[in-house]
Amino acid sequence: EDKVVQSPLSLVVHEGDTVTLNCSYEVTNFRSLLWYKQEKKAPTFLFMLTSSGIEKKSGRLSSILDKKELFSILNITATQTGDSAVYLCAVFTGTASKLTFGTGTRLQVTL
Amino acid sequence: EAGVTQSPTHLIKTRGQQATLRCSPISGHTSVYWYQQALGLGLQFLLWYDEGEERNRGNFPPRFSGRQFPNYSSELNVNALELEDSALYLCASSLATSGRYDTQYFGPGTRLTVL
Numbered sequence: 009e010d011k012v013v014q015s016p017l018s019l020v021v022h023e024g025d026t027v028t029l030n031c032s033y034e035v036t037n038f039r040s041l042l043w044y045k046q047e048k049k050a051p052t053f054l055f056m057l058t059s060s061g062i063e064k065k066s067g068r069l070s071s072i073l074d075k076k077e078l079f080s081i082l083n084i085t086a087t088q089t090g091d092s093a094v095y096l097c098a099v100f101t102g103t104a105s106k107l108t109f110g111t112g113t114r115l116q117v118t119l
Numbered sequence: 120e121a122g123v124t125q126s127p128t129h130l131i132k133t134r135g136q137q138a139t140l141r142c143s144p145i146s147g148h149t150s151v152y153w154y155q156q157a158l159g160l161g162l163q164f165l166l167w168y169d170e171g172e173e174r175n176r177g178n179f180p181p182r183f184s185g186r187q188f189p190n191y192s193s194e195l196n197v198n199a200l201e202l203e204d205s206a207l208y209l210c211a212s213s214l215a216t217s218g219r220y221d222t223q224y225f226g227p228g229t230r231l232t233v234l
Binding site for chain 1: 122123152154159160161162163164167175177207209222223224225226227228
């Protein structure tokens with residue numbers, strides 16, 4: 009059975025800190041890995057990673073995939089209170105076009 | 120560009136009743152996916168519709184069913200509701216068809232409460 013594991017489960021940091029969120033996976037027929045941010049309800053898309061070692065960057069957020077070691081990290085630098093959310097990692101596998109999600113990392117950024 | 124929309128926002132039902140949830144995809148997207156997010160659990164894949172056909176389903180009983188209409192909107196039906204069906208139901212859409220892996224964009228969800 010496909011499995012996606014995120015760590016830590018939750019994290020509290022001060023504004024301005026840098027955080028690293030982890031996602032490891034054990035799946036058959038890996039296609040791509042996606043990161044989403046979920047604040048209230050709708051997860052919003054952050055990154056899709058397909059190739060190993062290529063960093064995707066958007067403002068203060070960046071992510072990289074290691075297909076050999078089967079994990080990805082999401083970095084957030086200079087955190088702000090608006091970064092408080094649950095960050096979800098998901099993996100596309102096979103030809104099913106379904107995403108297998110991890111349970112998420114809850115990030116709280118305090119003043 | 121309008122995003123994925125879902126209705127209703129909240130739905131309260133009692134055990135044994137049926138629930139119908141609706142989803143309209145982003146314009147131009149042909150694939151619709153349904154996920155269940157129960158409290159404390161990650162998103163669990165329910166169903167995938169593309170071009171009006173069910174393409175894949177997750178590990179859920181047959182009382183979870185749905186359909187996709189010619190305009191690509193979709194309905195999720197849950198029959199014989201049980202207490203553990205209480206969850207946030209999220210719909211996503213993408214351009215994906217079989218063999219392609221395009222990003223899925225999510226709607227705001229329907230919160231279903233079963234009493």
